[in-house]
Each structure stands twice: as C-alpha cells, then as structure tokens.
Amino acid sequence: MTTLPIEPPKKLGLVIDLDICVGCHACAVNCKEWNTGGYGNALSDQDPFGADPAGTWLNRIHSFEAVPFDDAGQPAPQDARIVHFPKSCLHCDDAPCVTVCPTGASYKRSEDGIVLVNEDACIGCGLCAWACAYGAREMDAEAGVMKKCTLCVDRIYNENLPEEDRQPACVRSCPANARHFGDLADPFSDVSKMVALRGGVDLMPEQGNRPVNKYLPPRPKSGTQACGSGQSEHVSLLKMAETPQAEGFVGWLDHALSKLG
Amino acid sequence: MHPAKSVIFFTTISGAGFGLIALLALTAGMGHISWGKSWELAAVGLALAVSGLISSTFHLGNPQRAWRAVTQWQSSWLSREGVLAVFTCGLFGLWVVAGMVGYALPDMLGYVVAGLCVLTVFATAMIYAQLRPVPRWHTWLTPAIYLGFSLSSGMLLMVMLHPHYDGMAGGALGCLAIAWAVKALWWMRAAKADVRSGGSDTATATGLAGYADVRLFEKPHMTKNYLMKEMVFVVGRKHANKLRMIALLLGAAVPASLLGLSLVIDGHVFVMVLAVATHLAGLFVERWLFFAEAEHVVSLYYGR
Numbered sequence: 001m002t003t004l005p006i007e008p009p010k011k012l013g014l015v016i017d018l019d020i021c022v023g024c025h026a027c028a029v030n031c032k033e034w035n036t037g038g039y040g041n042a043l044s045d046q047d048p049f050g051a052d053p054a055g056t057w058l059n060r061i062h063s064f065e066a067v068p069f070d071d072a073g074q075p076a077p078q079d080a081r082i083v084h085f086p087k088s089c090l091h092c093d094d095a096p097c098v099t100v101c102p103t104g105a106s107y108k109r110s111e112d113g114i115v116l117v118n119e120d121a122c123i124g125c126g127l128c129a130w131a132c133a134y135g136a137r138e139m140d141a142e143a144g145v146m147k148k149c150t151l152c153v154d155r156i157y158n159e160n161l162p163e164e165d166r167q168p169a170c171v172r173s174c175p176a177n178a179r180h181f182g183d184l185a186d187p188f189s190d191v192s193k194m195v196a197l198r199g200g201v202d203l204m205p206e207q208g209n210r211p212v213n214k215y216l217p218p219r220p221k222s223g224t225q226a227c228g229s230g231q232s233e234h235v236s237l238l239k240m241a242e243t244p245q246a247e248g249f250v251g252w253l254d255h256a257l258s259k260l261g
Numbered sequence: 262m263h264p265a266k267s268v269i270f271f272t273t274i275s276g277a278g279f280g281l282i283a284l285l286a287l288t289a290g291m292g293h294i295s296w297g298k299s300w301e302l303a304a305v306g307l308a309l310a311v312s313g314l315i316s317s318t319f320h321l322g323n324p325q326r327a328w329r330a331v332t333q334w335q336s337s338w339l340s341r342e343g344v345l346a347v348f349t350c351g352l353f354g355l356w357v358v359a360g361m362v363g364y365a366l367p368d369m370l371g372y373v374v375a376g377l378c379v380l381t382v383f384a385t386a387m388i389y390a391q392l393r394p395v396p397r398w399h400t401w402l403t404p405a406i407y408l409g410f411s412l413s414s415g416m417l418l419m420v421m422l423h424p425h426y427d428g429m430a431g432g433a434l435g436c437l438a439i440a441w442a443v444k445a446l447w448w449m450r451a452a453k454a455d456v457r458s459g460g461s462d463t464a465t466a467t468g469l470a471g472y473a474d475v476r477l478f479e480k481p482h483m484t485k486n487y488l489m490k491e492m493v494f495v496v497g498r499k500h501a502n503k504l505r506m507i508a509l510l511l512g513a514a515v516p517a518s519l520l521g522l523s524l525v526i527d528g529h530v531f532v533m534v535l536a537v538a539t540h541l542a543g544l545f546v547e548r549w550l551f552f553a554e555a556e557h558v559v560s561l562y563y564g565r
Contacts, residue, residue: 002333018469062480062562067473069474085467100337121326121329123330
C-alpha cells in the first residue's frame with residue numbers, strides 16, 4: 001500500500017549544518033560510489049567520458065550567495081557569504097512521492113520512516129519525482145526505475161560493517177562533520193539536541209511535506225549581526241577594512257614618518 | 262514540465278474517446294441508439310480511449326509492469342485513473358457486445374457508463390491538479406478544462422458520426438464555447454501562478470528565509486540532469502503567446518466555423534472530419550503549453 005504510516009516510532013534522518021559545509025562534494029561522490037554497488041540498480045551514467053555527460057545522483061551540492069539581513073531587516077552586502085547546500089531526500093512525514101505512486105513501489109517504512117522504492121515494482125512513470133518539491137528523486141536512464149536516497153539502509157543496520165561505519169555514506173565521508181545522522185523522533189538524540197540548540201529548519205515548510213531532515217542555518221559571523229537575535233555588537237566589515245590606528249613604538253614611527261612627508 | 266508526446270496524445274485522445282463514449286451511452290440509455298445497428302460508433306469511442314491509454318505507457322521506464330498501476334487506487338490518482346479507464350471501457354464494451362448479439366442489458370447502464378467517463382477524465386486531470394509543487398496545475402480549474410475539452414471533442418465526434426438530431430451542431434458550438442471559456446479562466450489564473458506564487462522562493466527552498474537574501478551562485482554540475490530535463494523545462498516558453506493563438510485558432514475558431522458551414526452545405530461528414538481534426542490539433546497545442554508552461558518549485562534550486 002502506498003498510504004503513509006501513522007507516526008513511525010523512529011524517524012531516521014539527517015541534520016545538515018549549512019554553517020560548516022565547505023562544498024567539497026565528497027558526500028555526493030561517496031553516495032554515488034556506495035549506492036551504485038548497493039541497494040537496487042546501479043546509478044548509471046550516460047556518455048560519461050563524452051562531450052555531454054549525464055548521470056543519476058542521489059545527493060547534489062548547490063552553492064548559494066546569501067546576503068544576511070541587518071538589524072533593520074535590510075540586506076547587508078558587506079556580510080555576503082557563500083552557503084554550500086547539499087540536497088538529498090528529506091524522508092518527509094507527509095511524503096507526496098509515496099501517495100502518488102500507482103504501483104505501491106514507493107513506500108515509507110512504518111518502523112523508521114525511511115522512504116524507499118521497491119525497484120521491482122516501479123514502472124518508471126516519474127510521477128513521484130514530479131510530486132517532490134525538492135528534486136530528491138531521479139529516474140535512472142539505464143534501469144528505467146526511480147532512484148532516491150535510501151538513507152543507506154544497507155549500511156545503518158549492517159552488522160557486517162564495523163560499528164562506526166553503520167552510518168549513511170555521506171555522513172561517514174564528510175570531512176567537515178557537517179552531516180549528522182540520527183533519530184529525530186527522539187528528543188534526546190544528538191541530532192534532536194543539535195536542531196533545538198541551533199534552530200534547525202525545514203526546507204519549504206509551505207509545501208506541507210513535514211520533512212524529517214533538518215538544516216542548521218549559518219551562525220552569525222563574529223562581529224556581525226545575526227538575523228533577529230538582537231545582538232548589539234555590530235561591527236561593519238567595511239569599518240574593519242579601514243586602516244587601523246597603530247599604537248606604541250609603531251605608532252610613533254608612523255607619526256614621525258608621516259611628518260617627514 | 263517536460264511535454265512528453267505520449268502523455269499529450271494520451272490526455273487529448275483519451276479525453277475525446279471518453280467524451281464520445283459518455284455521449285453515446287447517454288443517447289443509447291435514452292433508447293435512441295441500438296448497438297445491434299450502430300456498434301461501429303461504440304468502436305470509434307473505444308478505439309480512441311484505448312489508443313490513448315496504450316500511448317500513456319510509452320513514456321514508462323518499464324511498461325511491461327504497467328498492470329501494477331491498477332493496485333493503488335486507494336491512495337493514487339494515477340492508479341484510480343487506470344482502474345476507472347479499464348472498468349469504464351470494459352463495462353461499455355460488454356454492453357455493446359451484448360446488444361450486438363441480441364441480449365439487451367438495462368438502459369440504465371447508459372447513465373452509469375456516462376458517469377464513469379466523467380470520473381475517469383476527472384481522475385486523469387487530478388494526476389496533475391494534485392501536484393502542489395506545480396502552482397499552475399494545482400487548481401480545481403485543471404479538472405474543469407480536462408472535462409470541458411473531453412466534452413467538446415466528444416460532441417464534435419458525435420456530430421460527425423451520428424448527426425441525427427436537430428440542434429446538435431448548436432449544442433457542439435455551445436460545448437466549444439464553454440470549454441474555451443474555462444480554459445480562458447485557467448490561463449488568466451496561470452498568468453499569476455508562477456513558481457513563487459505558492460509562497461516558495463529560493464530563501465524558503467534553502468531554509469534561509471528570514472536570514473538572508475539568497476540567489477544561486479553555482480549549480481551542482483555543469484551539464485543537464487533528469488530534474489532539469491523533466492522539471493526545469495523552459496524551451497518554447499518565449500513562443501507561448503503565438504502558440505496560444507494557434508491553439509485558439511485551430512481548437513476554437515476553425516471548428517466553430519466548420520460547424521456553422523456543416524449546417525448550410527451538403528456532404529457535411531467531410532466538413533465535420535475536418536472540424537474534429539483541427540479541434541484535436543488545437544488541443545495538442547493547448548496540452549503542449551499546459552506542460553511546457555508549468556513551472557516546478559525544484560527550479561528554485563537551479564536559479565529560476
């Protein structure tokens with residue numbers, strides 16, 4: 001049945017820290033590497049060494065320019081920053097990709113909330129990809145079935161792997177520790193605490209999908225204003241860029257040399 | 262959204278087929294058609310409906326498993342559409358075959374089949390209307406246009422195949438007017454229903470709403486991917502106005518004029534064949550635009 005389970009006891013998902021993601025794409029590469037040999041069909045590439053290569057990926061990293069708002073709610077161009085933004089399936093509580101599926105291939109597990117595709121039952125109609133607001137699903141051009149993040153279901157419960165490897169491949173490979181895996185239904189899990197502490201957010205909440213994965217917004221840069229947090233120590237980066245006044249011996253030297261003209 | 266030819270053909274031709282079947286079933290239900298004599302009318306309706314359904318399987322990655330699509334009718338509009346289409350065609354076919362061999366099933370069936378046709382076309386439209394990430398489709402006007410064009414094309418076919426009643430051409434003209442009036446409403450709403458109209462923008466898409474002004478700096482990759490091909494389809498949008506005029510000309514003006522002509526000249530079957538053909542050609546253009554102009558919120562991740 002492609003109806004959704006009623007509140008799974010566990011909600012396994014990812015918490016992604018936009019403050020420290022460096023945009024290296026290692027998570028995407030390791031995702032492709034693991035999942036091309038793991039669950040279901042391989043993630044195929046088309047014309048991989050040719051002029052117009054394409055392929056199936058379950059995780060892609062976009063980069064955005066963010067101009068934070070100042071106290072007055074105006075964009076402060078001097079505080080502009082790049083936000084690297086990894087995007088994969090959010091394993092939504094109200095996943096429309098599941099309910100639109102005509103064959104029952106797309107389903108959400110009642111035990112841990114992971115959204116999966118039974119590739120043997122998938123007809124490749126593509127409607128689930130259309131129903132997803134986040135672009136989390138890609139049809140594999142070779143196999144003709146829908147591929148998506150499995151939350152590495154073949155790693156996280158895999159007792160043949162050392163315990164530290166029983167995490168999604170993207171989490172395990174992140175060199176900046178920007179990706180975290182855990183149970184978001186448990187308020188005392190590390191990921192839930194992190195979300196509470198840092199004000200983790202949903203992507204496109206107005207779409208009504210109730211995603212499980214959360215994103216941690218960038219921390220305010222030191223000396224700059226965080227949005228709406230009411231911190232008073234606002235130092236404009238432009239001011240910081242001005243020549244500072246030297247003191248002591250260097251100050252005397254600066255003063256004396258200036259006088260020499 | 263990517264306008265797949267098979268899906269354009271499916272939604273227009275199947276719609277015309279179910280429109281014709283509904284009108285034939287009502288006429289037969291009122292006792293004006295007997296299947297023993299007029300089975301070929303039913304055959305045309307079934308051929309259109311079924312060829313549309315078969316065409317819809319051409320865009321599948323694994324069409325050999327298409328039968329599985331009838332299993333999830335409790336939750337999926339696509340599945341409901343499949344179940345209703347198969348059931349409607351089956352019941353109608355049974356009724357016609359029974360009539361042909363001289364076993365008359367109750368006339369009541371006419372109303373049942375007509376109702377099932379309406380539900381089938383409604384379910385087809387709901388496949389698109391249910392999609393919240395596509396603001397242009399996510400409206401009750403979407404099932405209204407699908408039903409309107411199913412009726413107009415069915416009615417034109419009816420005048421072509423079975424022009425036995427006074428005022429049928431006038432009725433067809435009225436159906437054309439209603440269908441295109443609803444489409445005009447849909448277009449008026451669509452003009453305001455761009456990708457951001459549902460409250461989503463690049464800031465909500467990245468979770469940075471309220472924190473910063475956000476714009477795309479760099480895409481994840483240099484080349485195209487499945488998402489961009491399917492949902493960030495922008496080819497031909499610049500010709501949208503011209504195509505809209507072509508759709509109106511072929512889909513409304515020409516068939517309306519031909520309907521008028523059919524009233525005053527002999528040999529009007531040929532005129533009506535032309536009217537049906539141009540109307541369907543106009544609907545192909547209308548349906549191509551329906552897909553090509555629809556914007557999906559995932560395009561916000563790609564700098565739209």
